[in-house]
Amino acid sequence: MQPGNKLFDDLAKLMTNAMGVAQGARAEAETALKSMMDRWLADRDFVTREEFDAVRAMAQKAREENAALKARLDALEAQKPAAKAKPKKD
Secondary structure, eight states: OOHHHHHHHHHHHHHHHHHHHHHHHHHHHHHHHHHHHHHHHHHTTOOOHHHHHHHHHHHHHHHHHHHHHHHHHHHHHHHSOOOOOOOOOO
16 A cells, blocks of 8 residues: 555545535525525516516507507598688688
8 A cells, every 4th residue: 555545535535525515505605696686686676577578468459459549540530521621810
């Protein structure tokens, strides 16, 4: 048995353990950061994607209804006889 091998084995075990601790700390930090970001976003009253899409669909439907009503109004106004202009009194 060589004395250098024992030193390298111990050093390798130490580094392996250190990496395990670092990975655990990283996972814990990511979890804490995600939790903090979720709370921050919730406090800002941001809408979810589903809410945004629902309101977007409602706005699109309202625009389509407005366009249909405008076309109907234009058609009704075209059918109305032209108003006679009254002469102005001086």
